[in-house]
Amino acid sequence: MPLKFVSYISSQSRVMTKQSIEDFLFQVRDKNKHLAITGILLLIQGKFVQYIEGPAEEIDKVYESISKDKRHTEMIMLDSGSLTERQFKDWSMAYKEVDDKQIKEIVGKEDLHLEDVFLNDKDIKNHPVLTVLYDFVKTLSS
Numbered sequence: 736m737p738l739k740f741v742s743y744i745s746s747q748s749r750v751m752t753k754q755s756i757e758d759f760l761f762q763v764r765d766k767n768k769h770l771a772i773t774g775i776l777l778l779i780q781g782k783f784v785q786y787i788e789g790p791a792e793e794i795d796k797v798y799e800s801i802s803k804d805k806r807h808t809e810m811i812m813l814d815s816g817s818l819t820e821r822q823f824k825d826w827s828m829a830y831k832e833v834d835d836k837q838i839k840e841i842v843g844k845e846d847l848h849l850e851d852v853f854l855n856d857k858d859i860k861n862h863p864v865l866t867v868l869y870d871f872v873k874t875l876s877s
């Protein structure tokens with residue numbers, strides 16, 4: 736079965752409590768383990784940025800159900816493609832809430848103006864959010 740990855744950005748519908756995030760992650764990790772899906776989910780200033788990878792068929796199905804999930808809106812696919820090797824072998828879903836201080840350290844400014852992403856998708860690959868995502872990818876996979 737060929738491997739595939741997808742990444743997207745979305746807006747959280749409402750603030751989730753610590754407990755509801757824990758419950759949500761428990762469910763997601765359980766299902767991902769079952770389907771051999773791995774990846775990372777970041778929560779940055781009310782936006783989710785997620786990268787998932789796994790068997791192409793499962794990724795398509797899970798992406799479809801994620802896109803219908805009421806816990807977020809304004810979902811925009813950032814990138815997708817085939818993979819020869821996983822980036823997140825050991826993570827059924829790594830999760831990180833990125834605070835303003837970390838954003839500043841990584842991209843050099845406090846406010847990312849994430850809304851810009853929705854207006855300017857030509858530049859999507861150079862957007863600071865992806866810089867943050869790939870920074871974590873590198874940290875976790877090195």
Ligand SMILES: Cc1cc2nc3c(=O)[nH]c(=O)nc-3n(C[C@H](O)[C@H](O)[C@H](O)COP(=O)(O)O)c2cc1C
Nearest residue numbers: 763766767783785787797800801802804806807828
């Ligand atoms: C931001 C976000 C990320 C999610 N990530 C995953 C995921 O990586 N894997 C997954 O199975 N479900 C994920 N979900 C949950 C799905 O939208 C959906 O609720 C779940 O797959 C339904 O599983 P079920 O039909 O087996 O109950 C995510 C939801 C949100 C809001």
